Amino acid sequence: MTILKQKTIAEIKQLLEQSHIDQTIIQELKSDQRVGVQKLVQSYEKKQFKHEQLCKQFEDMCVYEKASFDRGCQYVAGVDEAGRGPLAGPVVAAAVILPKDFRLIGLNDSKQLKAATRREFYDTIKQEAISYGIAAVDNDTIDKINIYEATKLAMTRAIEQLDPEPDHILIDAVPLNNLTASSESLIKGDCKSVSIAAASILAKVTRDQMMSNIHKEYPDYQFAANQGYGTKHHLNTLHSKGVTPYHRKSFAPVDAIYAGK
Template identity: 45%
Template structure:
């Protein structure tokens, strides 16, 4: 074997089969650098295989609807039920069965970097994305549970075309469409996982914008959740226009 390490690294990027003859040549190469590259390739292939297997496992709910004749299945999730400030944001995503996005998972389990990468892939490959936003004043009026349901329904209505069935994370909404409520759906359905990622990215971005307007509460870091910085700002400055006044930590400081 006379190939340089640079050449070997480039060739390994193109190999996807474990029985490729070039791999056997590398296994016989005594150079430490070659064996390290080979080990890295094997780990990468194992990781990719695990992602494919997980994706197929998380397609079970979508597959059931496909087998019933549905073509456009929207996964729906919301973000922002727990914060003391800001809107609740829901997303509906119709994924393409022809363009799998490997690595989808509950947005809370993903690093910010990985979530951002998947967010881009979803935008590029999804058949449709709809967003629903319900503001704090409406949350205070109807309660957070009903506001979350409203946001989910708005997200469905904002899709570029109507879905034929819905998959939702632990809730149902007032829609005549066939729907299935899935406990921990953002970790069990690829469509709901995609929706959770988009909703999380958009809401975090929105809260960073609000931080520019209301800098005393750390919205750029806590997204409106009740962190120490947030609670200290609330105590010192009182609530701002996007605080949820019916939530007890906020209600407690309203004079």
């Protein structure tokens, strides 16, 4: 009997929770006839496969950054926004310059991540970034200049906070003019670029916290849960209680309710 077969299932579980397991050990465990051991091995291999997929995804999302570095760029920024579609609250944009050796497996478009993961990544990105900027444009300004222009304004303000200044900028979907560096606008960039994905997380977490603070003022609208989007409860509350100072009065159906107050 091998040493592994003398171990209890609990001990084997603890062994498989280590970061790296030699494949000879996995092969030996596969020959163990205990059902509990086989389930542990299957679970381990499933997790390893998922991790390998995430590693490949991360590498694929570094393509635009690597191309920029290969052209001689030193500081590549990613830019994204959160909150273009809601009926209430600001639009928030973030810009971030990541180091060349930055690695955060699982990084993706903020909407694809669980809230707890977003918060964890938010802290990591802020700690490891060379520089980042976050800017918000409030709902009153959105009503004055429209959401598209407000989004561009927030993005520009976020970029202006970067120090050092970027020499190339990757932007999610929205083309920006009058930048001091070259730029690319990428459709669904938050799924294609680690820098844009990182910016999307900074913007999303920041905006969610702002909406949670607004929720404390107007709890009936459940802003902490819906982030200002037009959920059924939000729309019903709009009709019954009216428009708050944080609603975008130029957005339907807020405009109709506001006009008829």
